[in-house]
Amino acid sequence: MNVYEIISTKRNNGRLSPDEIAFIISRFTADGIPDYQMAAFLMAVYFRGMDHDEISCLTRAMTESGDVIDLSDIPGVKVDKHSTGGVGDGVSLVLAPLAACAGLVVPMMSGRALGHTGGTLDKLESIPGFRTSLSTDEYRQLLRRIGVAMIGQTATVAPADKKMYALRDVTATVDSIPLIAASIMSKKLAEGCDALVLDVKCGSGAFMKTQAEARTLAATMVAIGNKCGKKVTAFITDMDQPLGRAVGNALEVKQAIEVLKGRGPADFIELTLALAARMLVVGGIAGNNDTARTILLQCIRSGSALMHFEKMVEAQGGDPRVVDTPDTVLAVAPKETVVLSVRTGYVRAIDTQAVGMAAIALGAGRRKQDDRIDYGAGIIVEKKRGERVVAGEPLARLFSAATTDVSEAMAKIAGAYTIGDERPDPLPLIHAELD
Ligand code: URA
Numbered sequence: 439m440n441v442y443e444i445i446s447t448k449r450n451n452g453r454l455s456p457d458e459i460a461f462i463i464s465r466f467t468a469d470g471i472p473d474y475q476m477a478a479f480l481m482a483v484y485f486r487g488m489d490h491d492e493i494s495c496l497t498r499a500m501t502e503s504g505d506v507i508d509l510s511d512i513p514g515v516k517v518d519k520h521s522t523g524g525v526g527d528g529v530s531l532v533l534a535p536l537a538a539c540a541g542l543v544v545p546m547m548s549g550r551a552l553g554h555t556g557g558t559l560d561k562l563e564s565i566p567g568f569r570t571s572l573s574t575d576e577y578r579q580l581l582r583r584i585g586v587a588m589i590g591q592t593a594t595v596a597p598a599d600k601k602m603y604a605l606r607d608v609t610a611t612v613d614s615i616p617l618i619a620a621s622i623m624s625k626k627l628a629e630g631c632d633a634l635v636l637d638v639k640c641g642s643g644a645f646m647k648t649q650a651e652a653r654t655l656a657a658t659m660v661a662i663g664n665k666c667g668k669k670v671t672a673f674i675t676d677m678d679q680p681l682g683r684a685v686g687n688a689l690e691v692k693q694a695i696e697v698l699k700g701r702g703p704a705d706f707i708e709l710t711l712a713l714a715a716r717m718l719v720v721g722g723i724a725g726n727n728d729t730a731r732t733i734l735l736q737c738i739r740s741g742s743a744l745m746h747f748e749k750m751v752e753a754q755g756g757d758p759r760v761v762d763t764p765d766t767v768l769a770v771a772p773k774e775t776v777v778l779s780v781r782t783g784y785v786r787a788i789d790t791q792a793v794g795m796a797a798i799a800l801g802a803g804r805r806k807q808d809d810r811i812d813y814g815a816g817i818i819v820e821k822k823r824g825e826r827v828v829a830g831e832p833l834a835r836l837f838s839a840a841t842t843d844v845s846e847a848m849a850k851i852a853g854a855y856t857i858g859d860e861r862p863d864p865l866p867l868i869h870a871e872l873d
Contacts, residue, residue: 441465448482453685456495462815463499467598473605480602480611488616488659496616497662500624503598504591504819507545507574509630512582515545516630519713521621521637522655523555523612524644526680526793526819528690529637529706530558532697533714535746537834538586539737540714540730541723545581546588547629549621551803551811553612554646556690559590560803564687564769564813568756584749596624608806613645619658626663632718633669635713636660639705640869641678643790649674649869656872669720671873675709676865679788682706682772686816686837688768692747695764698744705822705867711735712868742757769814771800771837775844777851779827787856793834796850800838806820811841819853824862 439461448454462479465471488496509516517537521527536545546571548558552725559570570590570862572580580587591600599621606612606621626634636659639645640652656672663670682703684693685693696702715730724730737743744761760767797803801812818835821827834851 441471441479443565445475445479445482448486451486453489454492456790458494459492460499462761463496463598465505466601467503473699476602477605477609477611479582480606480609480617483616484611484614490658493616493619493658494662494665496620497623497627500596500598500602500620501627504596504628505574505594506628507577507595507630508579509543509545509578511576512543514541514585514633515543516543517633517635517717517721518544518546518626518629518631519635519637519717520626522622522639522645522679523552524639524681525555525790525797526682526685526690527556527639528561528682528684528694529563529710531691532710534586534588535698535750536710536734536737536743537714537717538584539743540718540733542717542721544586545577545631545699546586547625547694549590552603552607554643554791554798554803556685556687556803558588560718560811561687561690562588562756563759564691565751565756566767568751569754572754580753583693584746584753586746586750588750588754591625596628599624607804615651615655615658617644617679618655619662623659623662627666629850631668634663634671635716635720636670636672636807637713638672638674639672639677641676641790642788643794644677645678653711653872655871660872671716671720671871673713673716673750674869676867676869679790680819681709682791683819684816685793685797685819686800687811687813688770689816689818689837691760691768692764695744695747695761698738698747700738708867710714771812771814771816771839773840773842773844775836775838775848776832777819777832777834777836777848779821779833779855779857780830781857782829783827783857783859784861785821785823785825785827786858786862789854792850793817793819793847793853796836796847796854799847799850800836800844801842815839815842815849824864827857
């Protein structure tokens with residue numbers, strides 16, 4: 439078996455055997471394949487796809503590239519949520535401590551920013567001191583003690599995914615159903631959860647642009663999970679506009695803290711409650727959705743969800759004062775630039791990928807693997823779909839370092855908005871639910 443032949447088989451639309459898939463993944467994990475060959479393999483998969491058996495083998499090989507954590511000795515049902523990636527999707531920051539507060543154990547293993555989408559790990563690391571890279575022992579201790587841990591792959595969990603993820607991010611091979619399904623499910627099968635709620639994003643700011651693609655991705659992941667004995671539910675949710683109002687790491691943490699304090703944008707709150715309620719139902723904490731929502735709202739109103747967040751931040755080395763004084767603890771980008779509307783009307787559409795790319799241009803994401811993130815950089819979305827805007831009013835506020843050239847981001851935001859005379863019909867936030 440050799441790597442060249444595996445690449446050319448896939449390039450020629452051939453079907454890879456389980457042994458070939460296991461070989462390329464294990465060799466890449468052991469640094470036995472250079473990035474240029476793996477990038478060629480990923481691009482071949484991107485264009486030629488994989489069938490269900492190949493995707494299952496790829497997921498298994500990626501899971502088995504490292505340890506599979508057994509959390510069965512920790513009391514409680516372990517339920518996680520994972521999003522396929524969006525713009526302004528900081529839901530995990532609220533949902534993980536909230537679901538833990540309601541009685542679940544939430545072993546959340548997240549990723550970094552990928553393509554134009556943000557990453558939970560980068561958002562958490564905007565809190566000074568916050569460590570997302572914990573050993574498996576520390577991870578287990580946190581889950582036992584506070585019921586929640588939000589970490590990246592440890593060096594030993596799905597290391598193949600960690601390396602592939604970084605390479606996909608810079609080789610335009612992210613938005614591929616087999617690669618996304620295997621990436622997400624390999625981490626989830628390794629992290630030790632009993633059940634999983636997936637948020638499959640769909641629309642201009644998602645990797646899946648259409649509902650048909652999103653359904654295929656969701657069904658693929660549900661099938662992989664069920665085959666491996668996990669209860670998996672998938673929601674297909676709207677990403678035709680940024681979720682909430684904040685895009686960018688520290689800005690999204692600030693917004694998450696607001697939501698935990700019972701304030702914040704309605705769409706963000708609604709999606710968080712829907713996903714968390716489902717977690718409570720699959721985890722047996724609530725018998726139905728309504729009871730689950732009542733429990734969750736009570737956790738927010740009483741302040742105990744916020745306390746869980748604070749405990750988690752402190753336990754993971756972050757500055758817990760972020761809860762009371764986010765403005766002084768979190769990075770603030772000093773330069774504010776406002777993008778104004780050139781016409782009066784209704785926001786008919788927002789090219790959400792362009793908003794994500796604008797955030798990267800401001801420094802909130804990476805263009806190359808080793809780029810440093812400016813945690814304070816980002817965007818506050820002033821006008822969302824269906825809202826009325828008057829010529830000269832702000833569409834968005836951009837935050838960046840004083841020396842950052844903001845012209846590219848400004849042009850992207852201005853071009854992202856379609857303003858028309860008629861108010862568009864509202865779009866559902868949740869398109870479908872599959873289990
Ligand atoms: N999230 C992941 O963990 N992997 C992907 O490929 C996309 C989103």
